[in-house]
Amino acid sequence: MVWEKTLAESVQDVKDDFMMAVKKAIIDFVLQDPSFVRTSAEIDNAFKQEMKQTGTSFRANFASAKVKIARNLHIEFKYMANKHIEKCKATFMDQYFYQVTDVFLQGNKKGKLPDPSKMRKVVSFYNAVAAIMTHHLQMLCMKSLYDYVKYITDVKVSSSIAILY
Numbered sequence: 001m002v003w004e005k006t007l008a009e010s011v012q013d014v015k016d017d018f019m020m021a022v023k024k025a026i027i028d029f030v031l032q033d034p035s036f037v038r039t040s041a042e043i044d045n046a047f048k049q050e051m052k053q054t055g056t057s058f059r060a061n062f063a064s065a066k067v068k069i070a071r072n073l074h075i076e077f078k079y080m081a082n083k084h085i086e087k088c089k090a091t092f093m094d095q096y097f098y099q100v101t102d103v104f105l106q107g108n109k110k111g112k113l114p115d116p117s118k119m120r121k122v123v124s125f126y127n128a129v130a131a132i133m134t135h136h137l138q139m140l141c142m143k144s145l146y147d148y149v150k151y152i153t154d155v156k157v158s159s160s161i162a163i164l165y
Contacts (some may be wrong), residue, residue, distance in 0.1 A: 100133070 107113050114121040 031050045083103070116122060
């Protein structure tokens with residue numbers, strides 16, 4: 001190919017430049033004047049300054065809050081989950097169930113449903129409808145779980161970023 005030689009040369013140039021930079025960094029580190037090196041204890045950032053000003057007065061409050069959260073988080077989560085499940089059941093029975101019934105009634109009026117005298121077709125039809133509806137409800141649940149995981153992950157990343165700054 002036309003560009004293979006150019007690509008190979010470019011890759012080799014990048015490798016050579018990288019190796020030169022690594023060697024230079026090693027030599028700079030070895031030959032570095034110790035009087036210019038600062039240890040991590042000497043570095044004074046905003047968090048260390050805040051900790052010096054705050055002292056240890058927050059530790060008791062922090063420890064008690066941590067214990068309270070550890071004890072009650074499961075209970076609060078369980079309560080909120082049960083509350084949400086009850087709300088979903090109510091929505092399901094109030095809206096979804098009646099809308100599905102309306103779809104079947106409209107389908108019956110238009111002659112789209114199988115003949116009731118042919119029981120095998122009726123059973124097969126409703127089993128297929130049940131499988132499709134089950135699949136759709138499962139996908140809604142999975143989407144809800146993925147959104148929840150995404151939310152938790154975002155909060156974790158956001159809070160860790162907030163802690164760093």
